[in-house]
Structures are given as C-alpha cells and as structure tokens.
Amino acid sequence: MNTKRRTCTWENWALQHISGGALMQQGFIRSYQFQKIQETYSWVFRNSSFYKKKYKDSECPSVLNNWQDFRDLPLITDDDIRKRGMEMVCVSQSQISRVVSLDTSGTTGLPKRLFFTEEDQELTLDFFHHGMKELAGPKDRVMILLPGGQRGGLADLLKKGVERIPAQSFVYGLVEETEECVNEICRNQITVVVGIPVQVQAVAAWCGDKKIKVPVKRVLLSTDVLSDTVRHQIEEGLSCEVFNHYGMTELGYGGALECGEHQGMHIRENDLYVETVEPASGKSLPEGSLGELVITTLNRKGMPLIRYRTGDMGRILPGRCPCGGILKRLDGTIRRIGDRAAWNK
Numbered sequence: 001m002n003t004k005r006r007t008c009t010w011e012n013w014a015l016q017h018i019s020g021g022a023l024m025q026q027g028f029i030r031s032y033q034f035q036k037i038q039e040t041y042s043w044v045f046r047n048s049s050f051y052k053k054k055y056k057d058s059e060c061p062s063v064l065n066n067w068q069d070f071r072d073l074p075l076i077t078d079d080d081i082r083k084r085g086m087e088m089v090c091v092s093q094s095q096i097s098r099v100v101s102l103d104t105s106g107t108t109g110l111p112k113r114l115f116f117t118e119e120d121q122e123l124t125l126d127f128f129h130h131g132m133k134e135l136a137g138p139k140d141r142v143m144i145l146l147p148g149g150q151r152g153g154l155a156d157l158l159k160k161g162v163e164r165i166p167a168q169s170f171v172y173g174l175v176e177e178t179e180e181c182v183n184e185i186c187r188n189q190i191t192v193v194v195g196i197p198v199q200v201q202a203v204a205a206w207c208g209d210k211k212i213k214v215p216v217k218r219v220l221l222s223t224d225v226l227s228d229t230v231r232h233q234i235e236e237g238l239s240c241e242v243f244n245h246y247g248m249t250e251l252g253y254g255g256a257l258e259c260g261e262h263q264g265m266h267i268r269e270n271d272l273y274v275e276t277v278e279p280a281s282g283k284s285l286p287e288g289s290l291g292e293l294v295i296t297t298l299n300r301k302g303m304p305l306i307r308y309r310t311g312d313m314g315r316i317l318p319g320r321c322p323c324g325g326i327l328k329r330l331d332g333t334i335r336r337i338g339d340r341a342a343w344n345k
Helices: 011-019 026-047 049-057 066-073 078-088 120-132 154-163 178-187 198-211 226-238
Strands: 096-103 112-117 141-145 169-170 191-194 218-221 241-246 255-258 266-267 270-278 291-295 310-312
Touching: 011 026, 011 120, 026 049, 026 066, 026 270, 026 291, 049 078, 066 191, 078 112, 096 120, 120 154, 120 255, 141 154, 141 178, 154 169, 178 198, 191 198, 198 218, 198 226, 218 226, 226 241, 255 310
Parallel strands: 141 169, 141 191, 191 218, 218 241
Antiparallel strands: 096 112, 241 255, 255 266, 270 291, 291 310
C-alpha cells in the first residue's frame, strides 16, 4: 500500500537518546550499547542475588572488558524467571510500580512475574509515543484493540503514548463481536487501529464481505505472528496500510517497528541489544543467520534481563533499510521455536 519512500520518523528519537544529537554511525551505536551492557552488568552484579550467583557459578568476570566477555555470559530462560524472578529484582519493592504475571505452560506451573519501576515504564511510554508517530498525527483517531487497559497495562501505556502526539485514542479491548467493533470504528471515525493480527483480520473480512468502507488508513499489528497472507487480507479488506511490530512483556512491550518502507522492523536499539543464537547450543550466530532471538535490556533498573532467550526464531537483516535509517532491523517472519510448520511455509 506504500506509494512513496519516507524515513522512519521515530528513529531520530532513538538516535537522539544514543548520541545526544551527534552524527551517527552503526559503530557509535555498538559502542553505546556495550557501555550500557557494562553498566547493566555492574548493576545486576551488585543488586541481584540471582545474577550474582549465576555469574559467580559460571566463573564470569566481575567486569566486562569486551564483546567476547559478554557473549560468554550464560543465557537466561523462562524457567529462571518463573523460579527465581524475585531474585532478579534490583530495587526495593517500594520502587516497583507494576508487576505483570504471565501464565505459562511450563512443567512447574509457576507464572512468569515481571517487575517494572515507574522509570522502566516511562521507557516504554516514550517509545510508544514516538513509534506511533509513524502511523498517527494530531488529526488522527486511534482505536486500541488490545487488553491491558488498567493503569500501567499494555493498552493504557499505548493510549498515553498516543495522547502525547497529541492524538485522540480509545481503548476498545479485545474484539468479541466483529459487527459491534466495526460500528464503533465508523461511529468514532477511527483512522488508525492497533490490534492482534487474527482479530483485525476478522474485522477486515467482515468489512470485505459486507462491502463496508471504514475510515481506517493505517493498522499496527502486534502480540502475535503476522503472515504475508494475513497482512494482504487486512490491506485488502480495510484498504489500509499495515505496519508490523515485535514486542513482548519481558521487554517492556516495545521491541521493533516497521517504517513506511515495510522491509523489516527497526529495533529499539537505544533500549535493547538483540542477538541470535543457535537454539540447541546457545552459540552466537552471525548477522543475517536464522536463530533464536536473545535480548538484553539496556536501561531497565527494576528487573534487567541479560541475554534472555525469547523462544522466538528470527533473523537480523543485513544492510540499511531503504528509508535510509541505520538502526538494525528484524525480519518480519518471526515464529516460535516449536512452530516448525510455519517456518516451512
């Protein structure tokens, strides 16, 4: 649906955080990220009983001197969060403003509990504010078809981010009645929709079947895999432009976002370091290789994650985006590790 080239509007925000306005190159970003990794490593070593024990048991150095020191650090997993999440926390409980519990299918039956300070949540809010500028302006009306409308939840943070643009936003929640949702879109003259791929696909299919023209111009899809087929069906059914986003609760929701070129998702490199590893061995893979995404948070204080195995298979695209941006990009075809059938399609 994109007809002309345009730059990634939120990349300037990310680069401003990294450089303070200096001329940017990838080497500068890598230096910034390694400095932040060193600071995070020192922070968790001092303040987290989990990390301190794990690193001492693995005979890790007390200070990271180079990238190889970092790549030699042990990976952490879902099980670590489920069983020892409280020991990962680096601040007092009085500084924790949000706790998110995620039910899992793990053998222990324990939920994953993620802890965030007010400052941690502000990082996400700031990302949502600038990231949504890629889709919305002051004249737009944004409908959020996501859960988490309570204070500090996903939809709430997204709503507040949109309002900083400033643009009008509405938290609808998950779609239970498709016709009712379409009626609300038309009644409120919604121009931008944020939602889960399969739910927005149902809305698009209903509009296509009923030959209903809605005012939606752009759609942001998140929280689940977006296939080319679903993207096309939504574009056709709603006559809109579709943007893909990668994120997960463990990362503070925001991770990577497409620009108007739709050739990969620009990574939030000011707050995250992303690498790929071979799933069986955990060995680091070169850029462009398909592997498990492993993510390190760079600015989190409450519950930092260092070399966290996401359970998602993906690749970091080589080279620059056609928009001219220099942030690294994730291929949009991210799948869960166990979803072998999807990878073979």
